[in-house]
Amino acid sequence: MVIYKAKNDQDLSRKSANIISAQIIMKPDCVLGLATGSSPVGTYRQLIEWYKKGDLDFSRVTTINLDEYKGLSPDNEQSYRYFMNKNLFDHVNIDKARTFVPDGLEPDSDKACARYNEIIRAHGGIDLQLLGLGRNGHIGFNEPGSAFEKETHCVDLAESTVEANKRFFASEEEVPRQAYTMGIKNIMQAKKILLIASGEEKAETLKKALYGPITPAVPASILQLHGDVTVIADESALSLID
Numbered sequence: 001m002v003i004y005k006a007k008n009d010q011d012l013s014r015k016s017a018n019i020i021s022a023q024i025i026m027k028p029d030c031v032l033g034l035a036t037g038s039s040p041v042g043t044y045r046q047l048i049e050w051y052k053k054g055d056l057d058f059s060r061v062t063t064i065n066l067d068e069y070k071g072l073s074p075d076n077e078q079s080y081r082y083f084m085n086k087n088l089f090d091h092v093n094i095d096k097a098r099t100f101v102p103d104g105l106e107p108d109s110d111k112a113c114a115r116y117n118e119i120i121r122a123h124g125g126i127d128l129q130l131l132g133l134g135r136n137g138h139i140g141f142n143e144p145g146s147a148f149e150k151e152t153h154c155v156d157l158a159e160s161t162v163e164a165n166k167r168f169f170a171s172e173e174e175v176p177r178q179a180y181t182m183g184i185k186n187i188m189q190a191k192k193i194l195l196i197a198s199g200e201e202k203a204e205t206l207k208k209a210l211y212g213p214i215t216p217a218v219p220a221s222i223l224q225l226h227g228d229v230t231v232i233a234d235e236s237a238l239s240l241i242d
């Protein structure tokens with residue numbers, strides 16, 4: 001595992017965008033596993049800037065997102081599909097037909113999840129998976145529990161996740177209580193993993209994830225078993241790690 005300390009948000013975003021760019025340059029038809037939330041916004045902004053300068057070409061890239069709220073349509077502003085369009089896809093030359101997000105409108109969870117696992121398999125797996133870190137240690141929407149879930153599944157969101165994510169909604173009641181998410185096995189099968197985290201509220205979880213016992217109670221702790229993880233975090237998030 002390689003850990004980079006970022007000076008500030010901008011530095012964090014540049015460092016993580018650098019790793020994603022390197023992936024795209026080394027393998028123009030790569031499969032990127034992408035995340036939503038606050039953490040990757042600056043990274044996507046930086047990638048857009050480099051694309052506009054002519055330094056990056058997304059035309060052969062495939063993207064497979066981690067998760068989507070169950071019940072939200074792509075044009076719902078809180079859906080992760082909408083987020084991805086707004087924060088990245090609408091601004092680069094990616095072929096949208098090659099951008100995948102779980103189908104939040106599919107009410108049959110088994111169908112939605114089986115289809116998504118098939119998409120991941122059909123594309124030969126993920127070359128580089130970008131991850132944010134949930135305050136409770138979740139990755140994707142793999143919430144703390146008693147077992148690691150393997151593949152794409154439907155989750156009941158933890159109360160703490162609903163609480164953390166309500167900032168994106170008009171009210172807490174509007175936050176969906178379920179989501180479709182890639183499983184831990186899908187994530188661990190990615191060839192490379194890039195975990196980004198910033199802010200003091202992530203410090204304790206980051207320490208547990210990187211150095212604590214490997215346990216489904218802290219889903220991100222499984223990353224200790226992956227052979228190619230890069231962590232980019234700011235000083236506050238790393239403040240409890242020497």
Ligand code: F6R
Pocket residue numbers: 034035036037038039040066067131132133134135138139140141
């Ligand atoms: C988002 C996702 C989540 C977030 C995590 C951190 O697609 O899968 O695991 O990465 O909740 O969110 P932020 O970055 O908003 O702190």
